[in-house]
Amino acid sequence: MTTDTLAIDYFLAAHQSELKQLNELSESCHLVSVLTELIHQLQKERGLSNIYLVTEGQRFAQERAQQLRESVQAEGTLRRLLKNFSFGLHHKASFYSRVAFALNGLDQLRLIRPVVTQYRINAPEASGHFSQVISKLLQVVFEIADRSTCPETARALIALFNLLQGKEYAGQERACGAIGFAAGEFDPERLEQLDLLRDAQASCFELFLSHSDRSQVARWREIEALDCSHELLKLRQITQTAGKANIPGALTEIWFDVATARINKMQELEHVLLSDLMGLTQQQVQKAEEEFAANHGNLEALIHCKAEREPEGGLASDTETRALNDPGALGGLFELIQQQASRLQQLNSELNEVRQSLSDRKVIEQAKGLLMQKHGVSEDKAYQSLRRVAMNKNTSLIQIAEQTVASLSD
Template structure:
């Protein structure tokens, strides 16, 4: 038997759906937190593995074995969190699931990679790139989860976190390349060029961290950048970036460089943890607010339904009450007063809330869309020119500088030209 459905039921259902969305976001943040932990530990293992290989297995053997044991436990925690994430999020789309498949494949084959490193059957460069590939797939998953968020405040926090983790990953790669250069005792131009690219990538992502991060985070970031040991890191970075091809470097500086970079990564990790805690606190507050809103809405509906003055059947066609903006979920005049409590007033308020959320979300979504377009343009350049990812981005950036335009504009032109027939 069919039952009648009323505006009051659908209004309250919308409030319930909003609460459910926030609860879903809570599980997403918990999962992103586990992804971040796994990335951090893999970065530590990558550093130890690189030093182990660079020393011909003479150093960091015991430290690396301990790190691997820790990471195996974290991988178990990650897979459990992944299963929980999928159980609670039936909306995970094909892109997320495909990325997850790649990640699981990489984790399955991590034991083999570790065995090759132990036997010194893999080169320094290939070891780095192997870890980079797995870490890159995990960071890509964070991006896709960020892209699926429909809450503006949480989406902005997730975008800040994504750029922090991505910048931190490039900082980790800088540590490995710099350690190799110092350890080798001489400067090689290809590795120096790689270093320049990694520095530029960090700057790009850290600028976005400050753009989307809170005022407090940006102030803390600037203070951290001005610290004494950061200035010391910059000093040793300058030794690498200003050296000439085949110029002699001091091998003993490799350990100091590695320690400075490791401290830098640890500081970023602390900021990352603080940002995750902030998201949990923010989401808890949003959930409390949503539940209060639901209860107030329920009481309001009871009030207007009990009111003998509330002519609910005629208010929709009362042409003195503007509803067009509300129907299109656009911002509208909040000073409009109503002669009585009505369903229209409640719907106007709810439409305004949704419009405000969508307006706040637009800047975040724009940044996400731009990143997607730039990645697609990079992929197209990589396939057509046969260049690396870094070289493709360098082409985009240099073209943008030559033409005095934004990188996103160049990316859009490249994609548009590729779509044109002939």
């Protein structure tokens, strides 16, 4: 009986492919770390720019100038990393497209900053430009989460993505609230926007918690118990009851500082999640390398043994054939292939369960895109429209998104 070397080649190729995917995922996780830092800096720049514009440079001019330097430095780190990034076959076309869109958004932001400095744009418009760029950067993180081939890594990436997205809504709330406090009033439209942003945060943080481990959940509970979180709740109540009443300007800095303290704590939790994620991917790479080496050694021993036992005529005796194909002998090829197939099937099943929230996200993104195309509105406005309908109908956002896609795709 002749060993099927072609089957062995493909068996080992499957291991090599899995190992390559894990190595690329490890590289991508480093990219996520750089992306999250840039997003954080842009979020802070957005909030400072809003106050700077509303007060015509009377507040936070120096802080904004310093923050601009921080944002540019973080952007430079991202661009240097992307120049040396591996263009592997396992990256989807959508991943490269998202990166291109994000870089283009950063290029456009360079043109907006001088306009902000010269007060030639209002705060809501400037905030919208920042939010669009941040959204594009988050989409890159989403693409990385979507292509994870390991349930544990996918779960960790989904938890991180939802924390990032919730933190972005917290940043938008900080920016939106800063405009109202700096202006001394909150009109109905701004109050509605704040309500939607708070509801969106709650949804994201709920998904984050559902994909997090106990230690990460405990850290989140600590954030909820912080003084800044309680102070933010009090300031939120002021926005709800103030309306068009004259609000003391001093509350602008208080609002910004309290919201920033809470967001900074979220960033610390991001670092914990990123550290756990990097450790997890490194463990998986090491495990895959060890399994590949072990299986490669077993197969070499199997081939060598068969070559020695095979008679000159090319046929082995029945006894030898049974011994060499016994799953318990030398890690028989059949057993190895069966184990690999069973493991991959289990991984795929677990991945399908974990990725449900990613599938929901894709539907929501599709619904937003259709609304933007049909009504010519911004991404923020499209999302607010979906959330408003969901709240009014007392139903889930994903149900409204599915209905929107069904009605607008016809």
